[in-house]
Amino acid sequence: MRRAIVFTVAFLLPGLAWSDDRRTGYDDMNADLQALQDDPMNPATFWVLDGERLWSEPAGTTAQSCADCHGSAEDSMQGVAARYPSFDESSGTAVDLLGRIALCQSRHQQTAQPRDRSDPDRLALLAYVTHQSRGLPIMPDEDPRLAPARARGEALFSSRMGQLNLSCAQCHDDNAGGYLAAARIPQAHPTGYPQYRLEWETIGSLDRRLAGCMTGVRADPFAPGSPELVALELFLKSRAAGLTVEALPIRP
Amino acid sequence: MDSRSDSGAGPSGPTGPQTACAGPWWRARFILSGGGALAAVCLLVAAPLNAQGLPDPLTTTPGDPVRGEAIVTDPQHGLCTLCHEGPFPQVPFAGNLGPDLTGVGARRAVPELRQQIVDSRIGNPDTIMPPYYTTDGRERVGARWQGATMLRAQEVEDVVAYLASLTGDMP
Amino acid sequence: MSVLINIPDSAAPGEIIEIKLLIQHPMETGFRTGPDGALVPRDIIESVTCLYLGEEVFRADLYPAITANPFVGFHLRADTTGEIEFIWTDNAGVTSREARTLTVA
Amino acid sequence: MTLSRRTALTALLSLPLVLQTRAALATPESMQAALDDFTGGAPVTPGRVTLKIPLLVENGNSVPLSVSVDSPMTAEDHVEQIAIFNEINPLPDTARFHLGPRSGLAAVETRIRLNGSQTVHAVARMTDGSFWSATTDVIVTAPACREV
Incomplete structure (x- = not known):
């Protein structure tokens, strides 16, 4: 079944090749951490519940809720997180799902201030919307206007950076499965975002993680939501096509 | 160029600007590191870049293998054990991305060890090993590491002295 | 701040049931420094109490070494239908409570 | 948001600094003092207590722990308290559970x-005033590229 999905996606996305021994961050976690993710008492649940509440709560000067336009998220948002990032017509740029939620809030709810991307309410909405894609295969958006950003992400993935002069690919392609001190290096498939990271003791988005990676090699991280990070996400999602969107991910 | 001392403000290394010795920045460096460093960097930039490595020490003070061991086995200073296993019983979890350093002093001559630490890209452009004593060719370095090398000249010599002493099996 | 409570709706007389609580809370230790170098004030839940028909049947005293979003699991012998109440108190003395009804038959 | 100065200067594999503190860390001596405070100095016998905790932990911020005690849990003979102690966090007291029949x-x-590799102790107080214990050594590694 999963193989069938993979072949379907491979057909839809010619030119995006991968080997089928891809592993996710979940696969690389030890049994205790997997058990925490699978436990109904998973702390990430709180953000999904908060997001569910916020979905129907009027906000901004228009006093509109997400539900006023989108109806039930369980219907309208199913599979949405699995295809993001997507192309935003009016700005002519690629946007990630968190950026889309922010655009929605400013355009339709006219929320007073453009809030920070780490705003807990926005992360809760991101968690809730992403939760509607749990178990679905990642299906990258085929819009050709995304191709330049995706190519830029691929180039960035192989660009050495920082005082340690390392690229993403050197660790996460060339040395995936190896150990950096005690930590097994994952294959960089973003199946589990937003995630409850034990290091953070809260939920966070992919761009927070990517910035953390960049700081790890002593580089100047790209800004949250920057075109560079959206480009990297586009590329990473294309590599992860066909892998399953994780619900309520836990990572160390 | 800055002269911060927290992570080492080294010169630009063997392929760096030949004018490094004369710059006003170097004066700050000289004060920070004491005598010998000035002469050392001039030796460094004069050293031939070939497969034999860097035969000339970066400083006039011989490397101290005891200090070198402390640097190598400190995962927040030398970072070495993040990638290398070796005869380090005090390090509980060394990584395995690079070769095991057990016996490296018997396999590699001192000039090669020095070159490998200063800038391992000289021998292998695709190396995953960070360049410890050059600022050449680096992109997007974070503000607090701008202009700084990963180790100071004397620290490189200490590490080289320690690695050169690793000629046997695990203790 | 919310809470997840995992407890069965009903039990047989004398049955020992398992109760689990997960409380949304940062459990700020009071030992950590913020970006300005100053200590971040302690903000932790200090106790989680379970009352069964108004009687205290379990209490957990928590310290800063308990994880953010604290989790507590314990057991209870069911004998009478009635209210099971959960009370948790932070180090500022703020108390929250939730109750569930357990049917024993 | 709650980074210590030391963490801010660290890249790659910091030691687990969850409970990074200016206060003195708990030492086995101060843990013994906390344990004595709990027992009133009474002897503690290893046994009757089962402490389940992973032996190898990748992130010390969340370590699952369960304790069970061999006891009939009757009105006359039950566990009154279970206390958890650690050796190197800033405070040795970790949790105390008050039980009854x-x-x-x-x-x-x-x-x-x-806050790092250490021995975790679980001590149970019975209705007869006796104390029983179990200990487990836990090795805490750390995630590789930590946010700094």
């Missing part, structure tokens, strides 16, 4: 923070 089963669980 209504508990039915002397089995509790929680998730704890461990």
